[in-house]
Amino acid sequence: MKKENIVIIGSSVAAISAIDTIRNKDKNISITVVTKEKNVSYSKPLISYVNLTDEQSYYRDKNYFKKNKINLVFDEALSIKNNSVTLKSGKNLKFSKLLIVVGGKPIVPNNIKGIDGKNVFTLTNFEDAQKIKVFSKNKKKAVIIGCGMIGIKAAEFLKELGIKVTIVELMNRPFASVLDEKSGKMIADEIKKNAELILNKSVVEINDKYCTLSTGEKISCDFVICAIGVVPNLDIAKKSEIKTNRGIVVNSSMMTSNKNIYAAGDCVESFDILKKENRPLPIWPIAYKQGSVAGNNLIGIKTQYEGGFVMNSVDVFGLPIITLGLSNENIGEEIVIIDEKARKYKKAIVNDNKIVGVILVGDISRAGIFTGLIKDGIDVSNFKKDLFNEKFGYIYVPKESRSKETAPSEI
């Protein structure tokens, strides 16, 4: 039998989850990781946190790759041909099995004048955050384009750095893809206590003193963070005859159109169990899960990824929000409670007796019970009125639908 030689492109969570899975079963198989990252094993969602302790700044410990006997190559992968990866340095890496976990790329609109200026940044990796920290010294004001997840993280980041922030959002509310009008308004009010928020407008031009809006208004600022979203990184796949759609196309084993090449995480299209279609689902838990499924399949242990759905947990200047599934679609009965004074809002969307979307603002305790109900497609018709009642809990889940983790049959 020829010796297996696994190469992984990317060193973030999907890569680490795959490595954990492989090393748990096979301590010796050869694994090479190629990364264009200088700092390996930091956690992406934490790049905007300013005061992390040393312990918090590593997702896994400092010696993770060494401990796991990973051959770490600091280089950029360009393309794949005949079981070999071509690197920027000119070197080639041979593999028997390959895993592409190159994540997403920030969207940078090309119709904004000055978007390529030295004072315009994105915030999706460690280096971005470092650059912003350095540039923002002695600066006072910034504009953030986009009020989604990364926009809010950027706003909190800059606030910590002592920068005055204006967020410009094209839609009429923050997180427009996942929040409805009502909760969007609540969050907008919350943001306005901490930053300037301009809705329904876009930035058309940037220079080193101000941004010009679609309305002609000028917002004075020293620099700009462009935070309008991420798209799957298809650079390598497109150059290597690997089938792509909106993301890299994979089957439920995370195998691409080439049987020796797997892909996982933010760079792929995943099966959305609620929409019943394949689309990018660029969130951490899905990257982790898919990395693990790919890891198993890379070493011949057949495992399937069953699909997932979008979910987000965001803290908006201290106000916690969780959204699950199709939280902003009019596709069923809505169960809502609002307490504007207490800054609380809860909504569940029930379609065909199943929960398909949830928004929680202010009180997010035990949110995972809803995640479980969505994931398992549990019929909630008997208790949907109680979903947001004080006493609601796992006890409402019908016995026959409860997890084996709670009730083994013998006891």
Add this chain to the structure above:
Amino acid sequence: MKKIYFKEEYCMACRLCEIACLVAHSKSKKIIKAYKEEFPNLTPRLIIEQKGPLSFAIQCRHCEDAPCVAACVTGAMKRDMKTGEVTHNAEKCVGCWMCIMSCPFGVILMDTKGKKVATKCDLCEDANTPQCVEACPNEALICKEEKNIDKGKSK
């Protein structure tokens, strides 16, 4: 690994398990002292649920394929490959609540009294047996070796 299971037909919702849990996770480990000096600042690691005549106490299931571990962006939530226990390192936790969003049992709690961190059942790592199980007067909470339990018949 030993896991804690509830039997809802025996639970009387007396809440002794909750008190035992609070005390077990207090500094002094003494009930009076814990209640006098630390009480409002203690977060129990289990939840007592009631619906009509039914009740049970539920805490971290230490799931084999734990959604909280997958969701944790800091590496604070981990599964110990040797013991099977799901452990939480409060030092690493930043309180992003990804675990709160993921746990299908809703048994990870938010401790917001000091630095915001998640908290959950640690099977009473300091004691020999989980204190909630010790405290239960009616054996509505039991601690059993998982492998002795026939998983096949249950869902």
